[in-house]
Amino acid sequence: MGDIQTQIGDPGIDLGELFRNSHIREVLDQLDRDLVGLKPVKTRIREIAALLLVDRVRKQLGMTGGAPSLHMSFTGNPGTGKTTVAMRMAEILHRLGYLRQGHLVAVTRDDLVGQYIGHTAPKTKEILKKAMGGVLFIDEAYYLYRPENERDYGQEAIEILLQVMENQRDDLVVILAGYKDRMDRFFQSNPGMSSRIAHHIDFPDYAIDELLAISELMLGRMQYRLSEQAKDTLRAYIARRITRPNFANARSLRNALDRARLRQANRLFEAAAPVSADALATIEADDLLKSRVFEDEAPAQP
Amino acid sequence: MMTNTGNRITQGQFSFLPDLTDAQITAQIRYALKNQWAVSVEYTDDPHPRNTYWEMYGNPMFDLKDPAGILMQINNCRKTFPNHYIRVMAFNSARGVESPAMSFIVNRPETEPGFGLVRQEVDGRAIRYTVHSYATDKPENERY
Numbered sequence: 001m002g003d004i005q006t007q008i009g010d011p012g013i014d015l016g017e018l019f020r021n022s023h024i025r026e027v028l029d030q031l032d033r034d035l036v037g038l039k040p041v042k043t044r045i046r047e048i049a050a051l052l053l054v055d056r057v058r059k060q061l062g063m064t065g066g067a068p069s070l071h072m073s074f075t076g077n078p079g080t081g082k083t084t085v086a087m088r089m090a091e092i093l094h095r096l097g098y099l100r101q102g103h104l105v106a107v108t109r110d111d112l113v114g115q116y117i118g119h120t121a122p123k124t125k126e127i128l129k130k131a132m133g134g135v136l137f138i139d140e141a142y143y144l145y146r147p148e149n150e151r152d153y154g155q156e157a158i159e160i161l162l163q164v165m166e167n168q169r170d171d172l173v174v175i176l177a178g179y180k181d182r183m184d185r186f187f188q189s190n191p192g193m194s195s196r197i198a199h200h201i202d203f204p205d206y207a208i209d210e211l212l213a214i215s216e217l218m219l220g221r222m223q224y225r226l227s228e229q230a231k232d233t234l235r236a237y238i239a240r241r242i243t244r245p246n247f248a249n250a251r252s253l254r255n256a257l258d259r260a261r262l263r264q265a266n267r268l269f270e271a272a273a274p275v276s277a278d279a280l281a282t283i284e285a286d287d288l289l290k291s292r293v294f295e296d297e298a299p300a301q302p
Numbered sequence: 303m304m305t306n307t308g309n310r311i312t313q314g315q316f317s318f319l320p321d322l323t324d325a326q327i328t329a330q331i332r333y334a335l336k337n338q339w340a341v342s343v344e345y346t347d348d349p350h351p352r353n354t355y356w357e358m359y360g361n362p363m364f365d366l367k368d369p370a371g372i373l374m375q376i377n378n379c380r381k382t383f384p385n386h387y388i389r390v391m392a393f394n395s396a397r398g399v400e401s402p403a404m405s406f407i408v409n410r411p412e413t414e415p416g417f418g419l420v421r422q423e424v425d426g427r428a429i430r431y432t433v434h435s436y437a438t439d440k441p442e443n444e445r446y
Contacts, residue, residue, distance in 0.1 A: 100368055100370075101367040101368050103367050122360065125374075125375075126361075126363075128371065128374075129363060129366055129371030129372070129374065129375065130365055130366055130367070130371065131371075132366070132367070132368040132369075132370040132371035132374070133367050133368025133370060133371075134367060134368070168370065168374070171368070171370040172370075
């Protein structure tokens with residue numbers, strides 16, 4: 001014990017230096033750049049990164065704290081970036097040396113639960129084997145548990161999952177994802193699952209400004225841009241779209257932009273005039289105004 | 303004369319060495335996965351050298367990235383068949399090769415009685431020789 005104390009006291013370890021060497025900053029910076037908003041998510045990722053870094057230093061000094069449990073649950077509305085973050089999480093944990101391979105295996109109930117007796121266990125184990133050394137991402141995890149059918153095989157899959165989550169903590173990280181209310185109910189009826197997950201992260205809905213920033217990021221990636229007028233129109237579009245039922249945050253936005261591209265292409269085509277590179281890359285207000293979202297109030301428009 | 307004092311059967315890789323530890327098995331599997339070979343686990347209680355096809359324990363494991371999953375399968379097989387021979391095979395599916403690239407034993411029965419020499423008298427004074435595993439005198443699953 002005294003040994004360890006002198007070791008800590010004497011040289012002093014530069015955590016910043018270690019942080020730079022691990023190249024974790026690049027991943028975190030990229031996360032900041034590519035993902036708009038999502039404050040609580042980013043904070044938690046930073047905390048996990050810090051914990052793993054400190055853990056590594058402790059290990060070097062011979063202090064054992066046991067591998068921390070990093071199973072997570074991502075809850076949030078559709079289109080809030082759960083899958084995207086999970087993908088990043090695999091890379092981050094790989095860089096921090098927590099995961100050996102850093103790949104992501106994304107599955108749903110169909111991939112885990114079989115159709116007849118004795119079919120579930122091999123199926124679930126197969127997937128678990130594939131996910132070893134990486135992240136197992138279970139989308140809409142609450143479908144695993146069907147309380148209305150007591151002979152449902154989902155329970156079997158959950159039990160196998162729990163066993164591996166407990167015994168092979170350093171071999172894989174399990175991330176469950178789904179809508180908030182349903183996930184809460186799922187955890188209530190599976191307390192074993194809830195207690196084995198250390199990190200419950202909630203993905204907030206995006207604000208209008210954030211959605212606008214996201215759409216510009218998306219368009220930038222596809223080598224498009226908005227004209228000044230189109231920007232205002234898009235803001236109006238988002239404000240309307242957000243109140244509609246079935247609004248799925250960034251996903252709805254991506255679909256809307258895809259439709260705008262369609263209309264832009266059509267407009268250029270029907271103009272039947274030579275087009276400049278500039279025109280090919282610009283989305284005009286008109287392309288957005290033709291959306292159904294604006295239709296309801298068509299008479300109000302000039 | 304006895305050249306194989308422990309009566310340990312010697313098939314596949316590493317069979318003249320002491321049993322591999324889990325860490326060593328993991329290292330071998332990592333090599334197989336690096337070469338994109340499909341790894342499978344097989345078991346038998348008939349160790350005759352001409353018994354080429356052992357029983358498969360689960361399907362061959364394709365698309366795996368990490369040896370931990372295969373080690374899990376090996377350990378499950380050991381638990382189910384603690385007194386059988388268990389081997390790990392790596393299959394190379396490259397066109398033109400399409401054959402096992404690695405094969406090594408990861409589990410043996412506690413005692414291996416070994417093989418006896420059988421002499422069969424045929425036509426006149428001619429004799430045919432063959433080996434016979436003492437273990438196979440008993441029915442399946444009672445051999446070790």
